[in-house]
Amino acid sequence: MQVENKTFFITGGASGLGAACARLLAKSGARVVLADLNQETGSALARELAEAALFVPTNVVDEQSVQQALQAARDHFGTLHGVINCAGIGSAEKVIGKNGPSSLESFTRVININLIGTFNVIRLAGEIISQNTPEESGERGVIINTASVAAFDGQIGQAAYSASKGGIVGMTLPIAREFARYGIRVMTIAPGIFDTPLLAGLPEPARISLGQQVPFPPRLGRPDEYAALAKHIIENEMLNGEVIRLDGAIRMQPR
Numbered sequence: 127m128q129v130e131n132k133t134f135f136i137t138g139g140a141s142g143l144g145a146a147c148a149r150l151l152a153k154s155g156a157r158v159v160l161a162d163l164n165q166e167t168g169s170a171l172a173r174e175l176a177e178a179a180l181f182v183p184t185n186v187v188d189e190q191s192v193q194q195a196l197q198a199a200r201d202h203f204g205t206l207h208g209v210i211n212c213a214g215i216g217s218a219e220k221v222i223g224k225n226g227p228s229s230l231e232s233f234t235r236v237i238n239i240n241l242i243g244t245f246n247v248i249r250l251a252g253e254i255i256s257q258n259t260p261e262e263s264g265e266r267g268v269i270i271n272t273a274s275v276a277a278f279d280g281q282i283g284q285a286a287y288s289a290s291k292g293g294i295v296g297m298t299l300p301i302a303r304e305f306a307r308y309g310i311r312v313m314t315i316a317p318g319i320f321d322t323p324l325l326a327g328l329p330e331p332a333r334i335s336l337g338q339q340v341p342f343p344p345r346l347g348r349p350d351e352y353a354a355l356a357k358h359i360i361e362n363e364m365l366n367g368e369v370i371r372l373d374g375a376i377r378m379q380p381r
């Protein structure tokens with residue numbers, strides 16, 4: 127579908143990759159809902175994007191929070207044509223640390239936010255989108271999820287994070303197969319190393335070694351490059367049920 131005059135619900139839309147999607151889609155004539163925990167950055171970006179954007183404080187792991195955010199989106203913009211699931215956290219923890227086995231709580235937290243949060247939004251937004259009047263082609267909407275190259279080449283310390291992203295990879299096809307009957311496409315982008323606040327939060331040794339591992343271009347990805355792919359996925363109906371690595375050919379080393 128064309129993005130102009132369409133509405134997209136962007137989780138994690140207040141920062142990094144999600145914010146880049148919000149800026150590009152708004153500039154392209156779309157309306158964006160910034161569904162994010164961060165009131166300060168979310169409100170600031172909504173002010174920057176003016177009438178094209180609505181910030182709604184949202185916690186993707188909380189069913190009521192997501193339902194309220196989706197309702198606010200419909201109240202404000204009238205409908206919903208797509209979702210870009212960017213909400214997520216990084217994590218770096220060895221399975222056996224210096225003080226013994228890592229905690230179950232930390233593993234569970236990463237799975238909850240990254241995997242279960244993504245699923246929560248897909249199920250609630252998907253039901254709303256399934257009720258849209260279809261385009262001429264029969265399409266009703268597009269859902270784009272964010273995994274990571276860590277789903278495939280996870281490093282030491284990424285058991286929880288890689289599991290959470292591997293789960294997103296795993297659910298892309300079955301949901302695309304189910305949602306085909308509604309004319310809703312489901313895609314996942316697996317970014318490599320992108321220059322965002324999340325990456326800035328990784329341990330310095332990891333960040334240094336990663337930047338040196340990207341074959342070409344030998345640099346961190348720019349959030350606008352992620353946004354360009356997301357926009358293309360929305361516009362290209364033949365992209366469905368697939369995971370696209372966006373990574374400069376990096377295959378991460380064990381550490």
Ligand SMILES: C[C@H](O)CC(=O)SCCNC(=O)CCNC(=O)[C@H](O)C(C)(C)COP(=O)(O)OP(=O)(O)OC[C@H]1O[C@@H](n2cnc3c(N)ncnc32)[C@H](O)[C@@H]1OP(=O)(O)O
Pocket residue numbers: 216217218219220273274275276281282283284317318319320325328329331332333335336378380381
């Ligand atoms: C985020 C997007 O989705 C894309 C990505 O996935 S980007 C990939 C991000 N990678 C990571 O997050 C790696 C996570 N893991 C780690 O940071 C570390 O393994 C850890 C903090 C969990 C444990 O680190 P630590 O306890 O220091 O491990 P340890 O085995 O003792 O380290 C040995 C040495 O290797 C270094 N090292 C550890 N992890 C490293 C890494 N990932 N890269 C480079 N060097 C590393 C340590 O600094 C240490 O050096 P030193 O002996 O000179 O102090």
Ligand SMILES: NC(=O)c1ccc[n+]([C@@H]2O[C@H](COP(=O)([O-])OP(=O)(O)OC[C@H]3O[C@@H](n4cnc5c(N)ncnc54)[C@H](O)[C@@H]3O)[C@@H](O)[C@H]2O)c1
Pocket residue numbers: 137138139140141142143144161162163164184185186187211212213214215216239240243272273274275316317318319320321322323324325
């Ligand atoms: N930056 C990278 O190198 C990279 C690489 C691969 C995948 N990713 C993934 O891309 C996505 C976006 O990452 P980013 O780099 O833009 O990070 P970021 O930290 O800049 O943005 C993440 C946003 O998600 C929000 N968020 C976190 N938990 C939330 C929750 N429970 N509910 C709602 N919002 C929540 C944060 O407030 C933040 O605004 C994440 O899923 C991340 O795992 C990032």
